[in-house]
């Protein structure tokens with residue numbers, strides 16, 4: 545992990561309430577799919593955690609939903625040429641074993657962004673089946689990136705685009721034919737809970753990336769702790785954010 549002063553290259557709206565920010569580091573940073581950055585902004589004592597969506601040498605892209613004061617300020621004040629303080633790369637990231645060839649990725653909401661990174665990382669060596677869920681058509685973004693895999697199902701809650709239903713329902717409709725060796729997922733807790741019960745008993749290794757509120761992002765403040773199944777705690781920023789689905793209480 546290191547702290548860098550990055551230069552904003554582009555910061556633009558890509559869907560309803562969603563922006564994409566690309567910044568340049570001083571040099572190339574090796575980033576694994578599922579790792580994240582902590583973005584510092586002037587006037588905010590706490591940095592904001594955002595998953596890496598694309599890492600291309602010294603260029604890093606994150607995508608963020610306008611949520612509170614921090615993300616709104618990021619969108620309004622950080623135009624091309626501005627400087628940003630960034631901690632990266634953070635967290636463990638997704639891991640797909642050599643023998644796991646068929647990979648299902650299941651994302652919902654802002655959880656699709658770390659999964660785009662996974663699709664980019666594994667598209668050349670694995671068969672990727674992507675199930676990506678959005679609220680409605682206006683929220684759909686990064687379709688080109690999601691299409692890099694073998695198959696893509698875009699699901700919308702209201703049926704205004706693609707499959708009418710959730711990403712987990714879409715996965716379960718084809719799980720018998722796709723037969724994934726491993727499932728990678730990120731999304732809101734209700735989605736992760738639905739996935740957990742849907743795959744229970746199927747013996748498919750399933751990994752989830754958690755989004756907890758964070759303070760430091762580097763394991764020091766304990767703001768992000770979650771409960772481990774069977775007792776004990778884990779720091780989402782340092783021990784995660786990716787966990788085996790049975791390892792943590794969700």
Ligand SMILES: Cc1cc2nc3c(=O)[nH]c(=O)nc-3n(C[C@H](O)[C@H](O)[C@H](O)COP(=O)(O)OP(=O)(O)OC[C@H]3O[C@@H](n4cnc5c(N)ncnc54)[C@H](O)[C@@H]3O)c2cc1C
Nearest residue numbers: 592593594595608609612613614615654657755756757758
């Ligand atoms: C590992 C990780 C990866 C993430 N990746 C993305 C991503 O790729 N795209 C995206 O849109 N969002 C992502 N989030 C959520 C994002 O960090 C929050 O939406 C953002 O911090 C909200 O900041 P705010 O100031 O606009 O909102 P406010 O609600 O005003 O934030 C107040 C405080 O709460 C924290 N906070 C609020 N919501 C969250 C949350 N869901 N998770 C963690 N901290 C939160 C903020 O960091 C800040 O310290 C990720 C969170 C984590 C932990």
Ligand code: FES
Nearest residue numbers: 759761765766781
């Ligand atoms: S955010 Fe400080 S320990 Fe995880």
